Amino acid sequence: MTDLGPLIPRNRAVHPVAYDVDYKTSVTRSPNLPLLSMESTLTEESGPRFGHGLLGPLDNNLILNWTKGAAPAIGERILVHGRVLDEHARPVPRTLVEVWQANAGGRYRHVKDGYLAPLDPNFGGCGRTLTDEAGYFQFLTIRPGAYPWPNRANDWRPMHIHFSVFGHSFGQRLISQMYFEGDPLIERCPIAATIKARSQLDRLVAPLDMTSARPLDFLAYKFDIVLRGRRQTMFENKLEGM
Amino acid sequence: MVQKLDTLTETPSQTAGPYVHIGCIPTFAGLEGIYPEDLGKRAIDEGAQGEIVTITGSVFDGTGWALRDAMIESWQPDAQGRFPGQEGADPKVNGFARFAADGDSGEYTLRTVKPGAVPMRGGGWQAPHISLWITARGINIGLQTRIYFSDEDNSRDPLLLRIEQRHRVQTLIAQKTGDGLYRFDIRLQGEGETVFLDL
Numbered sequence: 129m130t131d132l133g134p135l136i137p138r139n140r141a142v143h144p145v146a147y148d149v150d151y152k153t154s155v156t157r158s159p160n161l162p163l164l165s166m167e168s169t170l171t172e173e174s175g176p177r178f179g180h181g182l183l184g185p186l187d188n189n190l191i192l193n194w195t196k197g198a199a200p201a202i203g204e205r206i207l208v209h210g211r212v213l214d215e216h217a218r219p220v221p222r223t224l225v226e227v228w229q230a231n232a233g234g235r236y237r238h239v240k241d242g243y244l245a246p247l248d249p250n251f252g253g254c255g256r257t258l259t260d261e262a263g264y265f266q267f268l269t270i271r272p273g274a275y276p277w278p279n280r281a282n283d284w285r286p287m288h289i290h291f292s293v294f295g296h297s298f299g300q301r302l303i304s305q306m307y308f309e310g311d312p313l314i315e316r317c318p319i320a321a322t323i324k325a326r327s328q329l330d331r332l333v334a335p336l337d338m339t340s341a342r343p344l345d346f347l348a349y350k351f352d353i354v355l356r357g358r359r360q361t362m363f364e365n366k367l368e369g370m
Numbered sequence: 371m372v373q374k375l376d377t378l379t380e381t382p383s384q385t386a387g388p389y390v391h392i393g394c395i396p397t398f399a400g401l402e403g404i405y406p407e408d409l410g411k412r413a414i415d416e417g418a419q420g421e422i423v424t425i426t427g428s429v430f431d432g433t434g435w436a437l438r439d440a441m442i443e444s445w446q447p448d449a450q451g452r453f454p455g456q457e458g459a460d461p462k463v464n465g466f467a468r469f470a471a472d473g474d475s476g477e478y479t480l481r482t483v484k485p486g487a488v489p490m491r492g493g494g495w496q497a498p499h500i501s502l503w504i505t506a507r508g509i510n511i512g513l514q515t516r517i518y519f520s521d522e523d524n525s526r527d528p529l530l531l532r533i534e535q536r537h538r539v540q541t542l543i544a545q546k547t548g549d550g551l552y553r554f555d556i557r558l559q560g561e562g563e564t565v566f567l568d569l
């Protein structure tokens with residue numbers, strides 16, 4: 129195994145703050161003390177790898193995967209696609225991308241979600257795929273509904289899809305959310321607002337992509353994801369034991 | 371004006387939210403059958419070399435309440451300190467596991483093999499440890515920490531040596547409670563706050 133170099137330190141300024149009074153749950157779940165910073169080690173630079181054997185043929189089709197193809201989910205059909213890149217703008221191939229989302233009415237299929245909107249018997253709400261050699265991924269799904277949540281008296285989540293991405297190093301692990309271009313609830317969402325730089329929040333808003341929409345079938349949204357990169361180590365020693 | 375860098379910046383994180391289990395541990399959320407089995411269900415397969423250990427604990431918020439909705443991931447090498455993918459690594463050690471705080475008690479359990487020491491770039495060794503990544507509603511960016519073991523020599527571990535307030539080292543050390551049994555509680559905030567990592 130060659131030493132690809134340490135992970136580039138996280139730029140915490142692009143990320144949400146840990147403590148935000150407007151997102152009430154964060155108040156008691158945010159560390160008060162500074163994080164302990166150190167250069168990454170083999171522990172963070174290695175990570176789990178998953179192969180195609182993991183995936184079923186419908187895993188990235190949320191319209192059909194819950195019923196195993198028997199009946200399509202209710203809602204506006206959309207393609208969500210994009211690339212996983214690193215900070216050097218290089219594709220991250222063969223990495224696992226997982227998604228989960230509410231149904232078209234804004235209801236999750238989860239034991240703890242009791243929202244008034246009904247469950248769709250044809251929609252489960254999760255999917256997964258591996259990026260290809262160019263870092264590309266795609267999901268076919270329905271547009272998730274906005275939903276209310278207990279925070280301030282009348283807070284609503286904008287339409288969103290939760291994303292979980294692995295990369296090739298455990299230190300690249302990232303969970304985030306994709307929002308939809310033009311959704312007026314993004315401005316009003318305390319969770320979106322935990323990201324303090326508007327330019328950074330905008331990076332989570334997927335544009336409508338008519339070049340990838342299929343006529344008479346589905347609209348498309350483009351969502352690119354950037355993971356931490358590795359620092360070049362031409363002038364440094366090899367990691368012992370690698 | 372200067373030249374423009376052609377580098378990118380990491381995508382901002384957002385909280386995993388209360389329904390993280392749907393995407394990551396579907397059977398925990400009640401989604402039976404969508405995948406053959408949950409990813410990361412086992413850290414090890416039967417026949418893994420080394421000492422089998424069971425680590426139990428809770429994730430406490432700043433009020434002392436054990437989270438019922440936390441999802442934790444672990445990553446570790448085999449008993450010889452080799453990670454999956456490295457030459458000679460134990461094929462029965464998956465290295466990666468995913469587990470949730472119990473919806474009633476808030477307790478998590480990780481059954482795995484005790485990891486070996488891991489070499490540092492440029493020399494030296496890290497004491498045996500398991501890397502953890504904690505997500506939940508209200509956690510806006512996943513929290514990274516480590517489990518070390520009370521019955522190992524942790525005195526020369528480079529990460530533990532960087533902790534200035536020496537009493538905080540204890541927050542990263544699982545306490546042995548029996549044969550092959552350890553307790554590791556995570557405190558997100560306040561008294562006894564766990565040391566969280568940025569590496």
Ligand SMILES: [Fe+3]
Nearest residue numbers: 285288290387
């Ligand atoms: Fe959500």
